[in-house]
Amino acid sequence: MPTDIKKSHINKNQWARFDGKLPLMVALLIFVAVSCVITFFLGKDTNWDLLNYHLYSPHAFWTQDLRGDFMGASAQRYLNPIGYLPFYWMFQAGWHSLIIGMMLAAFHSLALFFLWMILSRHVFAGVANGSLWSAISMLMAATSPVFLGVIGGTFLDPTTNVFFFAGLLLLFAYFREGQTATTPVFWAGVLFGVAAGLKLTNVIFGVSAALALLIVIGLNRAGVAAFVRVTIGAICGGLISSGFWFWRLFNEFGNPVFPLFNHLFKSPDFPVTVLAHRRFIADGFLEAVSQPFRMADFHSWIYVEHNAPDLRFAVIAVLLLLFVLIVIRRTTAATPVQTSGAVGTELSGASRFLLAVFFLSYVFWQSTSGNGRYALPVLLLAGPVLVILIRRVIGNRRFAVIMCLVIAVVHVFHFSAAGNPRWSNGPWTNKWLTID
Numbered sequence: 001m002p003t004d005i006k007k008s009h010i011n012k013n014q015w016a017r018f019d020g021k022l023p024l025m026v027a028l029l030i031f032v033a034v035s036c037v038i039t040f041f042l043g044k045d046t047n048w049d050l051l052n053y054h055l056y057s058p059h060a061f062w063t064q065d066l067r068g069d070f071m072g073a074s075a076q077r078y079l080n081p082i083g084y085l086p087f088y089w090m091f092q093a094g095w096h097s098l099i100i101g102m103m104l105a106a107f108h109s110l111a112l113f114f115l116w117m118i119l120s121r122h123v124f125a126g127v128a129n130g131s132l133w134s135a136i137s138m139l140m141a142a143t144s145p146v147f148l149g150v151i152g153g154t155f156l157d158p159t160t161n162v163f164f165f166a167g168l169l170l171l172f173a174y175f176r177e178g179q180t181a182t183t184p185v186f187w188a189g190v191l192f193g194v195a196a197g198l199k200l201t202n203v204i205f206g207v208s209a210a211l212a213l214l215i216v217i218g219l220n221r222a223g224v225a226a227f228v229r230v231t232i233g234a235i236c237g238g239l240i241s242s243g244f245w246f247w248r249l250f251n252e253f254g255n256p257v258f259p260l261f262n263h264l265f266k267s268p269d270f271p272v273t274v275l276a277h278r279r280f281i282a283d284g285f286l287e288a289v290s291q292p293f294r295m296a297d298f299h300s301w302i303y304v305e306h307n308a309p310d311l312r313f314a315v316i317a318v319l320l321l322l323f324v325l326i327v328i329r330r331t332t333a334a335t336p337v338q339t340s341g342a343v344g345t346e347l348s349g350a351s352r353f354l355l356a357v358f359f360l361s362y363v364f365w366q367s368t369s370g371n372g373r374y375a376l377p378v379l380l381l382a383g384p385v386l387v388i389l390i391r392r393v394i395g396n397r398r399f400a401v402i403m404c405l406v407i408a409v410v411h412v413f414h415f416s417a418a419g420n421p422r423w424s425n426g427p428w429t430n431k432w433l434t435i436d
Helices: 024-042 048-054 056-063 082-092 097-123 130-142 145-150 157-176 183-198 200-217 221-253 285-294 312-332 349-368 372-393 397-416
Strands: 072-075
Touching (some): 024 097, 024 145, 048 056, 056 082, 082 221, 097 130, 097 157, 097 349, 145 157, 145 372, 157 349, 157 372, 183 200, 183 221, 200 221, 312 372, 312 397, 349 372, 372 397
């Protein structure tokens, strides 16, 4: 166990407070309100996926069996439809599109709420001006143009994002309680599994969190035990959210993830081939290294289908290089290097864990899809990662705060120049879609 993570002693009358200042319910309402306001101004999203399968798949699931059609919405017809049922039910009930958008945004905002808890109660707990650093990190996180583009919309990614951050919060609580509570680790795995079951692209984030846990705790009995509990929990969670659907696909096609991985299951209803979407995966080493800088460019199809320039990853790449150089300099210097008012290069256990989750997730994301919509955990964690690196590289706290705010302002102006971050936005109307 890292020596800098100590068991907290919380007064019973303060169990519902952040840093003894902000009540949980107030924080939750703030994130819900801000998310709903953002959704209102960005407008209704009528993206291609919605027109293709966001309504069709849950409708087919709810009204007919798998023999009622074949490839009715192409391969997406056979993705787990349960995550799209809430939107489908609200649509079928005839709710106004704005009310549906607000309901979706309220749920999506829970990911921001959980991230705030991670930062304020763990990563920046006990740090001078911890609430300020948490607030700046949230500003950096929530201004991801891809996240803003999907909040309050019909994509499933911001929904599964909530389950991931809920599980990640439990892992941070496991650290804070002195690594004595085993139940939160198992339930964290369950939440990761639920997210992966609802959408398979989330598998990499559960794996990243489990590996990060093993890295930070160490390859010892405690670390291996925690890794195993997370893994078992993830399997259980995946079965809870998708076991029934996998079973139905297997009974119908002989492939539980039909038509994916059909080169392994060899279903007679689909070619024996590998379905791989490599449209966003870097082509070669140079392109992979330059990807953080290319993400800041004003072009579509760099890391997402539409134009969504993001400066934060380029800044993270530069800061990471500077941080490594500083560490090398300090470890090789004949005498310790002292800087007046320095924040220091030492990282807390919580910070190391967050950084490990981020960088592992980033590598797995770039290796498997490179699609920004599939990587909301990476895009949100980029905010606190950027702040942590700035605090370690900049030698003066006041200057570090100023630098964070300047980068945040420049970042907002930068991606705002690209226009509305929605894939295809429109006005709020009585019905989300008018179907003849």
